[in-house]
Amino acid sequence: MSTHGEIKRVTTNTLQGMKQRGEKISMLTAYDFSMARIFDDAGIDVLLVGDSASNVMAGHETTLPITLDQMIYHAQSVVRGAGRSLIIVDMPFGSYQGNSKEALNSSIRIMKESGAHAIKLEGGEEVVESIKRIVSAGVPVMGHLGLTPQSIYKFGTYTVRAKEEAEAEKLVENARLLQEAGCFAIVLEKIPATLGKRVAEELKIPVIGIGAGKHVDGQVLVMHDMLGITKDFSPRFLRRYLNLYDDIKSATANYISDIKSKDFPNDQEQY
Numbered sequence: 001m002s003t004h005g006e007i008k009r010v011t012t013n014t015l016q017g018m019k020q021r022g023e024k025i026s027m028l029t030a031y032d033f034s035m036a037r038i039f040d041d042a043g044i045d046v047l048l049v050g051d052s053a054s055n056v057m058a059g060h061e062t063t064l065p066i067t068l069d070q071m072i073y074h075a076q077s078v079v080r081g082a083g084r085s086l087i088i089v090d091m092p093f094g095s096y097q098g099n100s101k102e103a104l105n106s107s108i109r110i111m112k113e114s115g116a117h118a119i120k121l122e123g124g125e126e127v128v129e130s131i132k133r134i135v136s137a138g139v140p141v142m143g144h145l146g147l148t149p150q151s152i153y154k155f156g157t158y159t160v161r162a163k164e165e166a167e168a169e170k171l172v173e174n175a176r177l178l179q180e181a182g183c184f185a186i187v188l189e190k191i192p193a194t195l196g197k198r199v200a201e202e203l204k205i206p207v208i209g210i211g212a213g214k215h216v217d218g219q220v221l222v223m224h225d226m227l228g229i230t231k232d233f234s235p236r237f238l239r240r241y242l243n244l245y246d247d248i249k250s251a252t253a254n255y256i257s258d259i260k261s262k263d264f265p266n267d268q269e270q271y
């Protein structure tokens with residue numbers, strides 16, 4: 001449902017046009033109605049219902065445990081809150097790696113049950129067949145290369161990816177394959193800025209970075225990091241725009257104190 005009447009929805013074509021004009025794309029994660037509404041109202045171009053919900057909403061150590069049903073629940077809430085932004089939903093671990101039919105079915109469930117506009121999945125050549133099948137069913141797909149958190153146990157660390165030449169060449173090759181397979185955009189996570197620049201220059205589709213430097217076509221951050229709700233996560237690429245952890249903590253302490261001191265509620269705050 002649109003909260004903005006006639007405001008025009010951002011589409012995959014809008015993002016393509018932005019890349020061609022050199023206009024940077026803004027993207028944030030969102031997992032619920034209220035935050036989606038605020039971000040949308042502020043003019044964000046893209047909302048990603050990230051599987052980082054597994055970490056920041058559910059408290060898991062990795063993105064692996066979140067289920068397709070849980071992603072759909074988050075996506076439905078975001079869709080109800082945002083009338084302008086393009087809404088992309090992460091395919092969770094285990095919902096697409098089996099085979100391309102499983103991938104197609106999962107993507108169709110997301111689109112049908114949530115009302116979102118596109119899906120995102122992680123990986124290179126190993127997911128190309130699935131991407132082609134999903135795209136041919138009419139579902140826009142965003143790729144994700146570099147640090148791919150669903151494969152954390154394969155790599156064992158969250159360090160910067162593709163620093164070595166061989167891995168960098170492989171990433172460029174995979175980026176080309178994703179474009180050829182029909183992806184409308186890709187995310188590059190935690191790679192050297194020079195490599196981000198090279199991929200963004202080589203690809204015709206938009207390249208959105210998170211820790212991929214300033215030369216890519218747009219930027220994405222996890223909302224809890226951008227707003228300072230997460231306190232202990234401080235990678236170099238993160239810019240915090242608020243310190244909500246401290247602000248919410250001190251507001252909560254004031255609330256507790258007002259109750260204990262019998263200051264709240266006062267005569268005007270009761271019936």
Ligand code: KIV
Pocket residue numbers: 029048049050051052053090187189210220222
């Ligand atoms: O799940 C997520 O939040 C993401 C972003 C980090 C791009 O995939």
